[in-house]
Amino acid sequence: MLLKIYITAIVLFGFLSLKAQEQTAVIPFLNTLESQFDVKFAYKTEDLEHLKIRSATFENLTLALEYIQEKSPLEVEKLSDRYIALKLKTSTLSYCAILKDATNFSVLAGAEIRVTGTNQGGISGSEGQFQLRDIAPSAELEISYLGYERLIVEAADLISQGGNCKELYLKLQDFELPEIVVSRFLTRGLQKSVDDQFIINSEQFGILPGLVDPDILQTIQVLPGVESIDESINNINVRGGTQDENLMLWDDIVMYHSGHFFGLISAYNPNLTKKVSVIKNGTPSEYGGGVSSTIRMNTENEIGTKISGGVGLNGLSADAFIQIPLGKAVALQLSGRHSIADQLQTPTYQAYFKRSFQDSEIEDENNTSLEDGAQSDFKFYDYTAKLLVDLNENHKARVSFIQISNELFYAEQNAATANVTKTSNLDQQNIAIGGNLSSTWSANYSTFVNAYLTKYNIDSREFFTESEQELLQENEVLETGIKLKGIQQIGKNLEWLHGYQFTETGIRNGTRVSNPLFSQRQKDVVRSHSAFTDLTFQSSKTFLRAGLRASYFEKFEKLRLEPRLNARQKLGAHVALKAQGEFKYQTATQIIDFEEDFLGVENRRWILANDNDIPLIRSKQFSGGMEFKKNGWLLDLSAFYKNVDGITASNQGFQNQFQFIKTSGSYEVKGLEFILNKTEKKYSVYLTYTFSTNDYQFESLIPDKFPNNTDLRHSLNLAGNYSILKNLDIALGTTYHTGRPYTVPISGVETISSGNGRIVNYASPNAENLDDFLRVDASVNYSFEAGPIQGKVTLGALNVLNAENPIQQYYIVNPEDTTRALAIRNNSLGFTPNASLRINF
Structure with a gap:
């Protein structure tokens, strides 16, 4: 069974790679036509720089222009025998895709699609399909689905032509069950998991009293049972323990020091520390030491x-x-x-x-x-x-x-x-x-x-x-x-x-x-x-x-x-x-x-x-x-x-x-x-x-x-x-x-x-x-x-x-x-x- 899945995955990967190879950027494609038919295309570079089109060869210019009009989101206007204007069909420009599981190819309904940096987005339908309109081709789409790895694609890759939608494949995420969040509380980015871990998401972190930056080890002191009797990060007391009883992990590396300024601020830069987990009890067996707590920074x-x-x-x-x-x-x-x-x-x-x-x-x-x-x-x-x-x-x-x-x-x-x-x-x-x-x-x-x-x-x-x-x-x-x-x-x-x-x-x-x-x-x-x-x-x-x-x-x-x-x-x-x-x-x-x-x-x-x-x-x-x-x-x-x-x-x-x-x-x-x-x-x-x-x-x-x-x-x-x-x-x-x-x-x-x-x-x-x-x-x-x-x-x-x-x-x-x-x-x-x-x- 595993061999069949592996062979199927290899075949699929080869097919997708072949499909990708048939696509070419629009601007080089137009440059080729200019040389072949001795014409000049006029366009806004920013409109075309993210667009792709399937490669093809043509016997004459008329067939080439018809192909562009049909297979791309561009509108063709012939100014003269030599000069041709191109612009986006903004009124009909749309993007679509069908989301599928990369292993068994089943459709994924209910996935979230978000246009990065905006409030625009949508949800995939019962057949795994989604469609978006009025978005710049240069925009990035972030696709997320519970249990699968996040996928980021350029909108230009998903431009719909003639109702054909590209298939996108999401891979199962390699994650631990306890990391499934069941509750958000206290402030944005501070969450609680089903196994009672406290999780800090630095990217989404909100505001806490007195802090001007999301100091990792200061933040965890708002949790019950986590104290510092002398305000020092070098002396974090979890359920009455001493600092040396805390196992500190940074990207799965054991750390023996935690604070700057003799413990008054955290020594770990929060801007690249995406997630912090605090475990006070019921620790997974893979973690040894730290008889009071385990603090993981990733x-x-x-x-x-x-x-x-x-x-x-x-x-x-x-x-x-x-x-x-x-x-x-x-x-x-x-x-x-x-x-x-x-x-x-x-x-x-x-x-x-x-x-x-x-x-x-x-x-x-x-x-x-x-x-x-x-x-x-x-x-x-x-x-x-x-x-x-x-x-x-x-x-x-x-x-x-x-x-x-x-x-x-x-x-x-x-x-x-x-x-x-x-x-x-x-x-x-x-x-x-x-x-x-x-x-x-x-x-x-x-x-x-x-x-x-x-x-x-x-x-x-x-x-x-x-x-x-x-x-x-x-x-x-x-x-x-x-x-x-x-x-x-x-x-x-x-x-x-x-x-x-x-x-x-x-x-x-x-x-x-x-x-x-x-x-x-x-x-x-x-x-x-x-x-x-x-x-x-x-x-x-x-x-x-x-x-x-x-x-x-x-x-x-x-x-x-x-x-x-x-x-x-x-x-x-x-x-x-x-x-x-x-x-x-x-x-x-x-x-x-x-x-x-x-x-x-x-x-x-x-x-x-x-x-x-x-x-x-x-x-x-x-x-x-x-x-x-x-x-x-x-x-x-x-x-x-x-x-x-x-x-x-x-x-x-x-x-x-x-x-x-x-x-x-x-x-x-x-x-x-x-x-x-x-x-x-x-x-x-x-x-x-x-x-x-x-x-x-x-x-x-x-x-x-x-x-x-x-x-x-x-x-x-x-x-x-x-x-x-x-x-x-x-x-x-x-x-x-x-x-x-x-x-x-x-x-x-x-x-x-x-x-x-x-x-x-x-x-x-x-x-x-x-x-x-x-x-x-x-x-x-x-x-x-x-x-x-x-x-x-x-x-x-x-x-x-x-x-x-x-x-x-x-x-x-x-x-x-x-x-x-x-x-x-x-x-x-x-x-x-x-x-x-x-x-x-």
Whole structure:
């Protein structure tokens, strides 16, 4: 059967190719007639440059003109024996085609046809036929049909002559069932799938309060259960987890860094990132690691027919991107973004800089500069490239590259002599390259092969001029991986996914001091082999995916099983029940240093599990709930339980009596998530709320159970967006959560002796909470068009009320009175205005 389909497809391809070869462009065709019959044709080049006509030979000019009149949309007017005028038959010009399945040649009724850049379009009829009128031959038609790949054709190729319509063949799309969207909510381009994934479509993305660009990792924080306790993208907490428990994938490449400006903005350019998926539970078995969540970012994967791109400028950076078709089967995508602080330090930059360097050598606890004569230079940039090659209709290759970089230089000066006394450098990079090959072998079976190399490093250097002492620290992650998977369609409703993945992760940590000479370096490597399988059943009312991932870790000689389950059942037209569950393991984690050196900036370093004092992190979580959807209303309610074991005290960021203790333990989260959303054509209003309790369990600590550093009992987002005019949108929103836990000194005995010094004498850990966090954000967006140019101007502000929100508090021994403890409090961003101008073509 497969052989018959393959032979039929080859014959069809050859026939279509032959038909295409019989067509020729109209203008060269006319040039041939001019030479043959010694005549001149007069016409508008723009009317004819997209037209084609079937090649033919003629005995005389009269037959040739009759042929043009009959077989093309041109009207012939003979001005003299030698001069002939041609113009479009605008009153009768029409376009038509018949849409068919490329595999079984059945007609496709109900497909959507849209004229790119306009509101014109139509739907294919019961016989797969559609017809359009009054469209320029140069126009592009975009044809889409659920379950099939999008097709883009030029209108000129579909000009109807004598009622003959061209047949167009759509190919089945190689997609995963969970990506079928069941609901749009919160704003345009933010959607929810049948398996409870949250999906962000960057191309269609609307407006959110405070954001002037669709920052990927800022956007996901409006989702219930997704927080950042310190406003940092480097610290995204999903259902109470830490940042290192999130698996970050960019074009199927594992990424170990996520933010610019020390985590205040996303490091991933949204203009070529077409789709972002956030999975909190019930993860497909092909994804390992990331015990809290999986965040997948995918760039544009289709080859366009025209050059497109854009440039943008906001208060922090300038960026550009371009997509260049190098033929019908090859395309190149490029993007770049660079900070503008070296040219202009905007109020946005100043607010972010102040927030980033609170309580550091650059800013003291009062947020004032310690050295008026100090020199500083900070910049960030990211670049991406992607090569798309369609080897043929059934085999597509893609190669992606990304570089993310943050660089900081700081030089301290002696106030009296103006001589440099100390220089500090911080360089942080993630460079990665990956490639994949997707193949469709039949209507029921496809495969996907992916391989990647990712390298992350952070290098810190300090040089003390007087002592000529140099201090270096480095943290490097080098990971390679390969994944092979197959997808077998079994009947109408059943799909089987299966595959194998190999990963090798090496992490190196080093410290070197030049005077006195000291050097320490450690490198660890973990290799894992994983087999995975999912069986997915989906009908109009039922979705069920059951899977298993089995991973063998060479270094520990251990096999670990990770069952996965994701289910959804509709009860009538408006109500559905859902349930998810999963087990996961993770080998890499971060430890957090709060050091006086290296500018006092928090330093996160990756380390690998050794199955001893750094165990494999393992998680189990379950969730269930219901969804109601009717007349633009969406109500979504989920209860969840999560337990994560194998965490270390070093990666929790303690700044109390446990800061320098090395031990392992667990945490347990129980909670409830709630979404209420009303969406209409012109507006969307939403409320997201999360209630949770999150507690540590460390058997070797006293007490052994206490609140988690990320324990936010109540968290709420209330916001809305409204289209005032066709091109003018506004958004206003409020973010609220209870204060994070912190530890206070014992009253009356705030410090105690320790060796030759004194330390803070802390009371019960995390027994107090900071003041509640409340922030109001706003944005306004205006879109405009000028020919092929689409523009957008966005104004936005975070914390428009300039509220003082504490996000962290800890204590040090007061240098002026060592019997007292001095509170160090860091606040959130103050009033932070921003503006963006974007031009796309």
